[in-house]
Amino acid sequence: MNHAIVIGASMAGLLSAAALHAKFARVTVLDRDAMPDDDEHRKGVGQSRHAHALLARGHEAVERLLPGITAELVAQGAITSDVQRNARHIHCGQRHARVESGMTGLLASRPMLEGQVRRRITALPGVRLLPDSVAAGLLVERDRVTGVRLAGGEPIPADLVVDASGRGSRTPFWLDELGIVPPAEEHVMLDVRYGTREFRRRPGDLDGDLIVVVAPTPDKPRGGVALAMEGDRWIVTLVGYGQAPGRSLAGFAEFAADLPALDLHRLISTAQPIGEPQVYRNPAGIRRRYERMTRFPDGLLVTGDAVCAFNPRYGQGMTVAALEALELLKTDLRPLPFFKRVAKVVDGPWQITVDDDVRLLHAASTLSLKKRLLNAYLERFHAAAAHDQELALRFQRVANLYAPPLSLITPGSLVRVLRNGSPRATSVPDPESVPREASERSTRST
Structure with missing residues (x-):
């Protein structure tokens, strides 16, 4: 042709x-x-x-389309990282266990x-x-x-x-x-609002971690991410449904202080800001x-x-x-x-995205019984993933688009969730409150 x-x-x-x-x-x-x-x-x-950031599967696809581009980007300062080993993933207020996932994302x-x-x-x-x-x-x-x-x-x-x-x-x-x-067309009304700031990245920040993801919860519909990137910088994006962080550094930090975990607030409070704040608003998701x-x-x-x-x-x-x-x-x-x-x-x-946004944006009493049961199961799944490396890995395979969402409710996953996902389960410690080695031993021991 x-x-x-x-x-x-x-x-x-x-x-x-x-x-x-x-x-x-x-x-x-x-x-x-x-x-x-x-x-x-x-x-x-x-x-x-x-x-x-490029999810691990996207990283693979781009490398297939343009062989050698990863090396070119790394030479310019981009960072490759295991998506779970050097990352803090906090979902439903639970800090997922660490594991060497074998999946490599690209930060740039x-x-x-x-x-x-x-x-x-x-x-x-x-x-x-x-x-x-x-x-x-x-x-x-x-x-x-x-x-x-x-x-x-x-x-x-x-x-x-x-x-x-x-x-x-x-x-x-x-x-x-x-x-x-x-x-x-299918539309999901969102009113998602962003605020982003960059910070100078120093050795030892976040105990060497490169990724922080704090997901919103229904009672706190705000979250955020911090990603290492080229130029020894952090990029920190905070997001809220119908609400946005303040443009001032104090307002940005105050918003982060009310997330389901304090990791981003600690980083914002100690790192040197670079440049001006940025804002963005997304009214809806759309599928044709x-x-x-x-x-x-x-x-x-x-x-x-x-x-x-x-x-x-x-x-x-x-x-x-x-x-x-x-x-x-x-x-x-x-x-x-x-x-x-x-x-x-x-x-x-x-x-x-649709299932999670519905969970965050609609009161449980307005959802169908099927949705309420699924949401309750996912809360227990994340509680179990705080201790169970295999469940944390399965979640990352879904998040990085290697596996379908239904893979989280296979018989094998159900057994592990029932065993480790009791509502009384205590998430693994905040990594800033205990040495890294002790935190990792606590997840391996399960």
């Missing part, structure tokens, strides 16, 4: 271009932004100033990660990136998309067009113009059900946030985009078979 067009130079668009390069002689990536020369934030990536700022991916993509023969270019419509002949029309009126013919333009995708409107009913359509024009595919825009608190977006890009390497690029494959990629992470 000769020419493919990708709309959007997001991570989804860039990784799609990497996959399409293996099948098309030419690939053109369009983006409305002017592309920065250096690794800088840009207007079209509204969340780039907040915490980003979004500008550096995207910048290096963009450099790799644009260095590929036959690939070109056109900044300041807006796809205003589709070229169509006999129910087949044959290219795009730019805002200035210029037509660009192509054998395949991939829309990776994000949650503001125009594809539903273009389908309507063609007389095709757009896909059904392209896989359920019965009519769709050939020559057009949709991927990334244009298919499903997750609650970014869970850190799944870049990983899902990378997994969807791998689907472009397969032989069958007809729209409906492609959308069915993408739906299988999206189903697990969408279920994780």
Whole structure:
């Protein structure tokens, strides 16, 4: 095949271009932004100033699409880390046991990660990136998309067009113009509000840990993460449902003091702040059900946030985009078979986010009996995972998209939860109150 067009130079668009390069002689990536020369934030990536990390499975997928990129990023200061060994995961107020998971995540700022991916993509023969270019419509002949029309009126013919333009995708409107009913949409109202600050990272911070995740609980619907990143920095993002941390350092620390654990508050209170605070708001998660359509024009595919825009608190977006890009390497690029494959990629992470957001946002009395039972089980699961390394590992396999959510309620998991997840169970100690060796012995002994 000769020419493919990708709309959007997001991570989804860039990784799609990497996959399409293996099948098309030419690939053109369009983006409305002017592309920065250096690794800088840009207007079209509204969340780039907040915490980003590639989940372990996403890290693998990006390395497969762009072999050697991990080494390139590490040479620039990115950090690879076992997702459980050097991390503090606190869920339902329980501090998960540590274990060598064998799953490696990648810690880097979004500008550096995207910048290096963009450099790799644009260095590929036959690939070109056109900044300041807006796809205003589709070229169509006999129910087949044959290219795009730019805002200035210029037509660009192509054998395949991939829309990776994000949650503001125009594809539903273009389908309507063609007389095709757009896909059904599912919305989860969130009103998630973020505040982010960077801090100087010093040897010995967090006793050498590189990741802190404190998940919200129904009684405290606020959480946060701290991630080590290049330049000896921490990036700390605090999140609340319908509430946000104050912009001042004191307000930021005060918000962190009311999280289900104090790890982030201690870090914020002792580390040197860098730069200005950043804020972000996400009103809703949205999923477009392209896989359920019965009519769709050939020559057009949709991927990334244009298919499903997750609650970014869970850190799944870049990983899902990378997994969807791998689907472009397969032989069958007809729209409906492609959308069915993408739906299988999206189903697990969408279920994780929706179920957890419902648990946080709705009073237990308003939930179905099935939901209440599941929530009660998950509370016991996390209590057990404070002592049981195998359960902590199983949770990380789900969180890193290697296993489906149902794997947490297999017979083997049920037995371990019943044995170790009594409501009277006491979580493993706060690592800042006891030496690391003693804390790890307490989890190994179970």
